[in-house]
Amino acid sequence: MKEIKVSIIGFGTVGAGVADILVKNAELMAIRTGVKLKLEKIADLDIVRDRGVKVPEGVLTTDCNQAIAAADVVVELIGGTTFAKKVILDALNAGKSVVTANKALLAHHGAELFAAAEKNHVDLFYEASVGGGIPILKSLREGLAANRIGRICGILNGTCNYILTRMEREHAEFDAVLADAQKLGYAEANPSLDIDGFDTAHKTAILASLAYGQWFAADDVHVEGIRDLDSRDIANADELGYRVKLLGIIKNNNGAVEMRVHPTLVPKKAMLANISDVFNGVMVEGDMVGRTLFYGRGAGRAATASAVVADLVDIGRNILTGSVRRLPAFTEGKLFDRLASMEEIVSRYYLRFTVSDEPGVVASVSQILASHKINLASVIQPENSTKCAELVVLTHPASEKSVTKALDEISVLPFNLSPVRKLRIEEF
Amino acid sequence: MKEIKVSIIGFGTVGAGVADILVKNAELMAIRTGVKLKLEKIADLDIVRDRGVKVPEGVLTTDCNQAIAAADVVVELIGGTTFAKKVILDALNAGKSVVTANKALLAHHGAELFAAAEKNHVDLFYEASVGGGIPILKSLREGLAANRIGRICGILNGTCNYILTRMEREHAEFDAVLADAQKLGYAEANPSLDIDGFDTAHKTAILASLAYGQWFAADDVHVEGIRDLDSRDIANADELGYRVKLLGIIKNNNGAVEMRVHPTLVPKKAMLANISDVFNGVMVEGDMVGRTLFYGRGAGRAATASAVVADLVDIGRNILTGSVRRLPAFTEGKLFDRLASMEEIVSRYYLRFTVSDEPGVVASVSQILASHKINLASVIQPENSTKCAELVVLTHPASEKSVTKALDEISVLPFNLSPVRKLRIEEF
Numbered sequence: 001m002k003e004i005k006v007s008i009i010g011f012g013t014v015g016a017g018v019a020d021i022l023v024k025n026a027e028l029m030a031i032r033t034g035v036k037l038k039l040e041k042i043a044d045l046d047i048v049r050d051r052g053v054k055v056p057e058g059v060l061t062t063d064c065n066q067a068i069a070a071a072d073v074v075v076e077l078i079g080g081t082t083f084a085k086k087v088i089l090d091a092l093n094a095g096k097s098v099v100t101a102n103k104a105l106l107a108h109h110g111a112e113l114f115a116a117a118e119k120n121h122v123d124l125f126y127e128a129s130v131g132g133g134i135p136i137l138k139s140l141r142e143g144l145a146a147n148r149i150g151r152i153c154g155i156l157n158g159t160c161n162y163i164l165t166r167m168e169r170e171h172a173e174f175d176a177v178l179a180d181a182q183k184l185g186y187a188e189a190n191p192s193l194d195i196d197g198f199d200t201a202h203k204t205a206i207l208a209s210l211a212y213g214q215w216f217a218a219d220d221v222h223v224e225g226i227r228d229l230d231s232r233d234i235a236n237a238d239e240l241g242y243r244v245k246l247l248g249i250i251k252n253n254n255g256a257v258e259m260r261v262h263p264t265l266v267p268k269k270a271m272l273a274n275i276s277d278v279f280n281g282v283m284v285e286g287d288m289v290g291r292t293l294f295y296g297r298g299a300g301r302a303a304t305a306s307a308v309v310a311d312l313v314d315i316g317r318n319i320l321t322g323s324v325r326r327l328p329a330f331t332e333g334k335l336f337d338r339l340a341s342m343e344e345i346v347s348r349y350y351l352r353f354t355v356s357d358e359p360g361v362v363a364s365v366s367q368i369l370a371s372h373k374i375n376l377a378s379v380i381q382p383e384n385s386t387k388c389a390e391l392v393v394l395t396h397p398a399s400e401k402s403v404t405k406a407l408d409e410i411s412v413l414p415f416n417l418s419p420v421r422k423l424r425i426e427e428f
Numbered sequence: 429m430k431e432i433k434v435s436i437i438g439f440g441t442v443g444a445g446v447a448d449i450l451v452k453n454a455e456l457m458a459i460r461t462g463v464k465l466k467l468e469k470i471a472d473l474d475i476v477r478d479r480g481v482k483v484p485e486g487v488l489t490t491d492c493n494q495a496i497a498a499a500d501v502v503v504e505l506i507g508g509t510t511f512a513k514k515v516i517l518d519a520l521n522a523g524k525s526v527v528t529a530n531k532a533l534l535a536h537h538g539a540e541l542f543a544a545a546e547k548n549h550v551d552l553f554y555e556a557s558v559g560g561g562i563p564i565l566k567s568l569r570e571g572l573a574a575n576r577i578g579r580i581c582g583i584l585n586g587t588c589n590y591i592l593t594r595m596e597r598e599h600a601e602f603d604a605v606l607a608d609a610q611k612l613g614y615a616e617a618n619p620s621l622d623i624d625g626f627d628t629a630h631k632t633a634i635l636a637s638l639a640y641g642q643w644f645a646a647d648d649v650h651v652e653g654i655r656d657l658d659s660r661d662i663a664n665a666d667e668l669g670y671r672v673k674l675l676g677i678i679k680n681n682n683g684a685v686e687m688r689v690h691p692t693l694v695p696k697k698a699m700l701a702n703i704s705d706v707f708n709g710v711m712v713e714g715d716m717v718g719r720t721l722f723y724g725r726g727a728g729r730a731a732t733a734s735a736v737v738a739d740l741v742d743i744g745r746n747i748l749t750g751s752v753r754r755l756p757a758f759t760e761g762k763l764f765d766r767l768a769s770m771e772e773i774v775s776r777y778y779l780r781f782t783v784s785d786e787p788g789v790v791a792s793v794s795q796i797l798a799s800h801k802i803n804l805a806s807v808i809q810p811e812n813s814t815k816c817a818e819l820v821v822l823t824h825p826a827s828e829k830s831v832t833k834a835l836d837e838i839s840v841l842p843f844n845l846s847p848v849r850k851l852r853i854e855e856f
Binding site: 017021025028029031032033034127133134135138139141142143144145146147148213269271274275286287288289290291292293294295296297300302303305306307309310313314317318321322323325326327328331333335 | 445449453456457459460461462555561562563566567570571572573574575576641697699702703714715716717718719720721722723724725728730731733734735737738741742745746749750751753754755756759761763
């Protein structure tokens with residue numbers, strides 16, 4: 001059986017995971033798939049530190065170019081968007097197929113990388129960039145190839161889902177849970193990429209691109225993170241039958257594609273609401289298949305490595321059967337008309353007003369909302385001992401534009417004591 | 429773009445669904461995948477009845493051989509295991525790749541069909557045979573290729589899940605719900621294949637075969653259906669925090685593989701417990717990826733057709749890139765030692781005793797269980813106005829052999845008034 005030589009560039013957490021699988025499960029994979037993957041080189045600046053993997057002698061090197069030259073397939077696991085980009089381009093231009101998990105790089109420079117892969121007639125796969133170990137890209141591109149995609153909603157960031165799960169269970173505030181998550185290693189020292197929603201936006205852009213045939217920029221995604229979430233809103237949602245999840249939402253409304261990331265109220269009975277802790281889940285709706293959901297670990301050494309190695313097996317099959325580029329890195333072919341603006345989206349809303357406790361306030365709020373054609377589904381005013389009252393409103397579907405206008409009007413009224421809290425609701 | 433000519437044999441529900449996708453979404457798929465599928469022929473004895481699909485002129489025929497001869501790929505959707513088998517063998521022997529959704533045929537004659545596909549060097553794909561529209565076979569074979577599979581648990585039959593969901597929600601008895609399901613078209617006039625667990629067993633055998641590299645016979649699967657389920661046990665389970673689901677369970681215990689199908693108590697917080705109505709879900713645990721779950725419609729015209737067409741796209745890609753048999757129909761390669769007997773499985777158990785309401789009964793039952801080293805996790809004796817009492821016991825993990833022996837002993841004692849109800853519990 002011909003061996004497929006694999007070089008890993010970047011011996012960090014996921015790199016060590018990939019090496020571990022290639023050492024431990026290579027024989028199993030050869031039996032199961034007919035593809036024998038050989039760990040040829042691992043390149044890193046630090047080849048001394050113990051990563052808990054027993055790597056065969058001669059595999060470790062600090063020479064990235066040597067590692068690329070020695071391989072049939074190169075795995076980029078450096079992270080970042082500068083040196084990682086150079087490594088991928090070097091490998092592609094040397095005629096090597098590439099596997100990467102680098103969503104930020106793909107979201108920002110995908111088009112350039114895909115062009116290089118096409119020019120050199122090699123494969124570029126990136127299953128691990130979205131949903132960690134979940135084979136969501138394969139499912140979307142291949143398993144659901146027969147479908148027009150109407151909606152995708154994903155819990156795509158394990159750190160955020162872990163924080164939200166704990167905020168809900170422990171009735172705790174964001175800052176306290178984040179600090180603890182950092183201590184436990186579930187959140188980075190600089191957590192912005194995760195908690196401000198950018199990582200979810202990168203992944204949302206990738207999913208939308210595969211669904212609609214144009215490589216979207218991450219900047220086209222409307223992003224709101226979870227940093228400003230108040231535990232009271234999570235508690236209110238709970239009481240109303242919802243959980244708050246950071247969702248990447250993609251919809252196609254008659255050709256207008258929305259891409260947005262924000263904390264979202266999800267009905268408790270929905271499958272997505274029951275995805276807890278660091279787990280990820282992606283719901284995909286197709287015109288033929290109906291609703292599907294894919295669930296698993298969205299991060300972590302072994303799960304992410306599982307996805308990387310699945311790509312290696314795919315590329316190995318292509319090399320062995322002479323069908324490299326059987327599945328192009330990305331297939332251009334626009335399946336939509338235009339991007340929707342945030343103003344035109346239609347959603348249900350959760351609104352929490354902090355108002356002075358005086359007669360007529362509920363009437364005023366309701367009137368202003370009504371004047372913008374926003375219909376109320378329910379209004380709750382919890383009993384309160386202080387002079388201010390909390391007013392929680394769930395709306396029927398309304399346009400973001402109307403809601404923004406209504407809230408602008410309400411915010412300047414004297415009875416409104418602090419900024420209105422607005423969360424969107426997604427129904428399933 | 430070269431067209432891939434597709435002939436459908438069997439113009440029933442799923443056949444009409446496949447034709448519908450090929451008529452409606454062929455252009456979309458050509459853009460997205462680079463594969464242009466052309467509906468060449470549909471063969472059926474009845475080509476007059478309206479199936480709600482607008483089929484191009486000249487496509488319908490009663491001549492099965494003509495349809496096979498005209499195609500690049502043949503879709504077998506006749507069902508049954510006699511003529512369907514002949515059609516598939518004829519097509520394979522004529523050098524045509526084949527797509528089928530026929531789990532019963534595969535479970536009983538898979539090895540013979542795979543050999544014919546190999547001999548003729550053509551593809552034989554069967555994604556739609558398990559989990560309807562869910563790309564579970566692709567996920568298991570390709571997406572999770574890097575993993576040793578430790579456990580698979582699946583809700584694999586929509587009819588059973590629909591009946592169980594309604595029994596739970598409506599506190600209704602099996603017979604009443606089945607009759608209504610038949611009226612509504614969710615269950616067949618002869619429902620045995622579904623409700624007695626055989627359909628789930630076929631699918632379980634296929635999943636286990638792909639996980640462990642030997643084509644298992646459906647007869648190797650231990651099967652108990654849902655026909656004898658009592659609504660009291662569903663109510664008791666509910667009270668104890670469980671839902672009752674018909675699961676296909678596959679486990680590898682140090683090389684001994686279990687395959688079993690039976691009604692199972694699933695903790696409500698588990699994802700599988702939240703899969704309701706006709707939906708299917710498959711949980712797959714791998715040594716690297718951890719726990720994954722795949723959810724969607726397990727049956728129905730469009731969902732099943734979605735899976736069939738995904739196979740067509742895969743085969744189309746292979747034909748266009750000269751890589752037919754890139755993924756063999758089945759890869760032999762034993763990844764286990766032996767099949768486990770039912771006696772040796774270890775499980776938690778739900779036991780309901782109907783006993784005479786007299787002193788010492790609980791003690792006797794407990795003593796006999798203890799003498800077989802069966803530890804009790806909880807004992808509940810609901811208040812009862814009649815002379816008989818109900819005693820519900822949840823055990824800690826115990827071997828099936830011990831439990832069978834203990835129940836044999838208890839069943840002959842005078843205080844035991846009717847057969848003990850035994851259900852297994854699966855933890856997640």
